[in-house]
Amino acid sequence: MTPRTLRGALLAAVALSTGLSGTFVASPARAQFGLGGIVYDPTNYASNVLQAARALEQINNQITQIQNQASSLVNEAKNLASLPVSTLTTLQAQVNQTRQLLSQAQRIAYDVQSIQQAFDGRYKGTALTGNHAQMVANANARWEDSVGALEDALRVQAGVVGNIDSTRTSIDTLVGASQSASGALAATQAGNQLLALQSQQLADLTAAIAAQGRAQALDAARDAAIEAEARERFRRFRGKN
Incomplete structure (x- = not known):
């Protein structure tokens, strides 16, 4: 098939699609775009980002708990410190x-x-x-x-x-x-x-x-x-x- 023939076939397909639905139907939300063999899935990427954010939040909560425990231990040490003078x-x-x-x-x-x-x-x-x-x-x-x-x-x-x-x-x-x-x-x-x-x-x-x-x-x-x-x-x- 010559380029001219391939071009004509594509135009015909587009015209046919327009005639059947009245609008151009976009590809599904899970459409994948390939470039050089690498596949990009937007939905999967968003899910991974959400999981990473949740994991980061848990880590921050654990750090806060550790800091609170350290502060509590410091306060307990102060409360248990003896008076430095005696009469x-x-x-x-x-x-x-x-x-x-x-x-x-x-x-x-x-x-x-x-x-x-x-x-x-x-x-x-x-x-x-x-x-x-x-x-x-x-x-x-x-x-x-x-x-x-x-x-x-x-x-x-x-x-x-x-x-x-x-x-x-x-x-x-x-x-x-x-x-x-x-x-x-x-x-x-x-x-x-x-x-x-x-x-x-x-x-x-x-x-x-x-x-x-x-x-x-x-x-x-x-x-x-x-x-x-x-x-x-x-x-x-x-x-x-």
Whole structure:
């Protein structure tokens, strides 16, 4: 077939197609275009692109999950980090110092049995009705008890006042550490140490009040013993007359 003949046949086919349908019918959606033996399918290409996009989205989601887990681990590590400072040693030293001052109480210790023995021997009963020499000795002993208790109270008060500067330093340290705490554990530990500091201050206050109360009680007991002894002396004086 000559080129002219082939051209005529193609034109006839086109005319025939136009005459049958009135329009030129395009090739199907899955039409393939070949070039040099390579076949291109638009539908298959779109499906592959969609699958790749979904796979990429899953990978991004996994990366986000890993990042969230890493952040959570970092936060947990911060929450488990201990407070870098501690004032417990200082607080314990202050408490021990106050206890030592209390244990050095003169003549009458902070002990129920010691108090009972002292009052039985110098403040009541036969201690107020002995002979003149015994009464004088007991009166002098009671005076020494009162003076010793007053001295003890002053020493305890001095020790408590001496702890104030150290307490202020501890408060500043703990408040600063609490404000800069990196996590929950450090903040809790700072709070616990502040509570321990408060307990130490209450212990000092209790010791000072106890020492002062002891001195006042012994002084009041001494006054009562002096009054009882004076009555006994007056009774003896009247008996002689």
